[in-house]
Amino acid sequence: MIHKNISIIVAIAENFAIGKNNDLLFHLPNDLKRFREITTGHSLIMGRNTLLSLPKWPLPNRRHIVITDKPDDNFPGCETVFSIEEAIEKVKNEEEAFVIGGGMVYKQFYPLAGKLYLTLVHQPFDADVYFPEIDFLEWEETARQNFYDEKNGFNYSYLNLKRKSIE
Template sequence: MIHENISIIVAIAQDFAIGKNNDLLFHLPNDLKHFKEITSGHTIIMGRNTLLSLPKWPLPKRRHIVITDKPDDHFEGCETVFSIEEAIERVKDEKEAFIIGGGMIYRQFYPLAGKLYLTVVHQDFDADVYFPEINFTDWTEFGREDFHDEKNGFDYSYINLRRK
């Protein structure tokens, strides 16, 4: 069942790579600002490793839901849940909640999400975690901006998609 209020936000390489060694593949300051603009004032849902990879948490102006399988987990300033279903139940009355990773959480939410907010870096990277391959015929584009990052020397795009 598609949940129209569940959105995924992710930065991916052109081959769907998203991370290596529990870290991001690239550093794009403008993308971090973009992430903050889109997610501020909303709930963000993540796995425990994604939370632990953040330099500081909780992130300001966002409600945090952390999915874990460890019954003793407690993260200051965050709500802890033990299943995808429990996370969905917690945000059922919200206009929009954002899935922010990691790989296993993305795979589980991908078939359920109504929107994707992609940052696509137009090159490949050495990675050990990948986003599920996107069948773009299942999605309608509702926003796109293209950029060139001078510092890193690569092109990237913000692409917003709504499930058909």
């Protein structure tokens, strides 16, 4: 079942690579600003490793829902849940909640999400974590901005996508 209020926000390479050694593949300061602007005031759903990879948590002005399979996990300033269903239940009355990773969490939420906010880097990267392959025919592009990052030497785009099967 698609959940209109569940959105995924992710930075991916063209080969769907998203991470290596529990870290991001590239550093794009403007993408981090975009992430903050889009997610501030909303709930963030993430796996425990994603939370632990953040330089500082909880991120300001956002509710943190951490999915874990370790019953003793306790993350100050965050809510802990033990299933995807429990996370969905916590945000069911919210206008929009954001899934922010990691790989296993993205894989489980991808078939359920109504929107994708992608930062797409137009080159492949070596990685150990990948986003599920996106069938772009299932999605309607609602916005796109293209950029070139001189420091990293690559092109990237911001894409906002809405699943076609929902209104």
